[in-house]
Amino acid sequence: MSRGIYIYIILACVFFSCRKKVEVEYIYNPTYVTLEVPDNFPPLEIPQENPLTEEGILLGRHLFWDTKLSGDNSLACASCHLPQHAFSDPNPLSIGVNGHLGKRNAMVLQNLAWTNEFLWDGSVLSLEEQIILPVLDSTEMNETWKNFFRKIENNELYNRLFYNAFQTFNPDSTHAAKAIAQFIRTMVSSNSKYDKVLRNEAIFSPDESAGFDSFNSLTGGDCFHCHGGILGTDLSYKNNGLDQFPVDSGRGLVTGIATDNFRFKVPSIRNIEYSAPYMHDGRFEDLDQVINFYSLEIHASSPNIDPLMEFSQQGGVQLDPQERMELKAFLLTLSDQEFINNPKFSNPH
Template sequence: MKRWFKQAKFEKHQSGWLFIGLVASFFLFCGLTQSFENDKPTPYTLRYPANFGARYTIPADNPTTKEGVYLGRLLFYEKKLSAGNSISCESCHLQKLAFTDGKALSAGADGSLTTRSSMSLANLLWVRNFFWDGRSPNLEQQAAFPLTNVHEMGQPLEESVAKLRQTALYPPLFKAAFGSDIVTSDHILKALAQFERTLISADSKYDRYLAGIYQPTAQEIRGMELFQNAPNPQKQIRGANCEHCHGGVKTFKELFHNNGLDSIFNDNGRENFTNQPEDKGRFRVPTLRNIMLTAPYMHDGRFQHIEQVLDHYNEHIRESETLSSFLKDVSNEINGKKLMLTQNEKTDIISFLSMLTDSTFITNPEFSNPHLTLKSQ
């Protein structure tokens, strides 16, 4: 498996916290190869299967390094970044749920609810526009929104900086990652982005099947074929039409679609960002990786179960001016107006979707809360 699944390895940075006041001892026990005397931090090699492709962009001013990733990991789980030290990024993005939170809407530091559901953080390295409406072009800018939004973590970056500067833990880590022990908001955002780029999910049954080391069941194969096929009743080809939007090994495309949830919109989606009428009701096409772990579904979390999602696409598409053309008049029956999948076919599709669960991703210790290890020592 090591031949094809290339999850990046990071030295055992949790191995000691006994002499925080001594810089050399700190790095000895944390297992970081970079010392304060070196000019540059250690490059972090992002590893992933070759079929994922290398079509991604990492900002030139924020290269991914071992020190930066470790710092970002600590910050991801750091409650000092929120008002009242009450929540962290983890609060809405739990590793065991593929970095979602199992809620339709998440509670912020002020107790109010967010307006949209928390998205999975899997495979962000390949995403080019973030949030359900695509308003942020990179992870560095993305991080600023939840940190400062009054209904999320609710704290100005300047206050977060002040809190971290007062700790013994963080200034040395900022120096290791960025060359200066002065904590800055820019470096907070950059470190978080570095860690989030390492959250690669690529060890599901589906990945093993593609690598030739897992043989799907007959039901999984039927579900895969339905997932990949567009219906063509004239040729007696049955399909669920999923691959138009969720095609490719990463199961998402850089698209925004109105998927027929509403004909009258409470949330105008991408139009709120672009001000273009044709974007009304359009939202990001999310990855389906780990989909069986990331309920509830859709931008507002309206569907509690995967069966409801399939029922929606099968039977309940609502017409509107911006409805995706991929969903119009698509049917497994000649002259049909609905998808017309059978119950058995929906069950087969769910069997395939279960192949996308990556148990390695949700248990990888390199993505877990490092503060727990520090407190135990």
């Protein structure tokens, strides 16, 4: 090899090595983030062990959309929690990497910074813990965290993101879960027409106003007991009389208390327009079916039916077609297009 070629190769290696170092910066100087939430929302409690940082949120966003978290590299968290569906799944039951169906309908991901119990049965007590589980579940993503980190060990982007977020070159599932949890906690929905009406920035139409009154009336839709308040849920567990002979024991499987059998978490009705199908098993395809159920189809003899289902003996609240239309009009004011189209939540890959 001639001396000139040898020198060229050395210079080329130095050049590309230097360029690589410029492109991939490893800087641990976290920028702490304070979520901006409306004054009428409850106080926000972020875990002290996992404060929000720009670096953690960015890493979490990349992980949330990464299909390498699944065993066959086909599914990401976002595969079953799609933005256009309020970060839920349009299928009644989600389909895992092996074609297996999940046990229950995928819940929406919104305003979870105000939630301390997760899943339909409340079996998980932190968002970080909840994030760990689907990756390992054979019916969902069917992967191990160890193998995921093996997949990305030479990925310069992830090496930088993990270091900048957590000052580590040896991340594990705890770091990944913390990052995804930070990202999900930024998913705040608070700018629907309903919110704008509360802020005196908009007014309801006559039908929306009538539906709002019905929602909050004991002699109307009577929805406010469970879905009142700014979050659209009281975060409790209830049996709403879906079945005369229910099969899924719900909350009772977690607590072992007989009176908790067949109870499920009350879901938020924010963005309900986007989050079909409905109920823990995804049985109702559209909002009309939901309203019809509460009007006419409640099973009063369902075991452990909640006392707040006050009109169950007559099958429901007996809304007529006009009243059902008005209630639906109000529920559609809970749609937050800014939330489902927020570019900060989109795929960064």
